[in-house]
Amino acid sequence: MSRERSWQAFSTSSMDLRTSFPRSMRFKLEGYVHLARMIDKCRAVLAGTEGEYIYPCPMDFRLMEFAGITHEQFTAAVETNPTDEGVAKWFRGAAKPHQQAELDEWNETMLRRGPSTPEKQAYFNKCRDAVDPSRTDLTAWSDLQDLEEGRPVPRRSP
Structure with a gap:
């Protein structure tokens, strides 16, 4: 569905x-x-x-x-x-x-x-990588949520 x-x-x-x-x-x-x-x-x-x-x-x-x-x-x-x-x-x-x-x-x-501790950063990276490991440009929870939920997330500048 x-x-x-x-x-x-x-x-x-x-x-x-x-x-x-x-x-x-x-x-x-x-x-x-x-x-x-x-x-x-x-x-x-x-x-x-x-x-x-x-x-x-x-x-x-x-x-x-x-x-x-x-x-x-x-x-x-x-x-x-x-x-x-x-x-x-x-x-x-x-x-x-x-x-x-x-x-x-x-x-x-x-x-x-974005993540405020090394543990939260590791969790963020794990979640991001499960959807798209190439999106290392993402640093904010809002971007991760949109990525996970299939919304377009523009590439971010370093």
């Missing part, structure tokens, strides 16, 4: 990550990278269909910390709002406000974030 989904399908309350992928971390919702992906993973956990995906993961916690919310609050919001629009409305009201420049900087930091 193909794990491709149309973007319109993401406004439903269920998400089966055993047969599809969450949205890319790069997909912005309310101006935040990773928010849509976190919604997809949370929906899958609530439905018991998360497969190998983890919610809440370290990237999820980074977003929640930046927004000033807890994973319990976020999970409850996703559970009671079956659409992205409903979760986004809740998030707008619950997240601590940030100046656009601060949000832009945070988004870029998230997208550039």
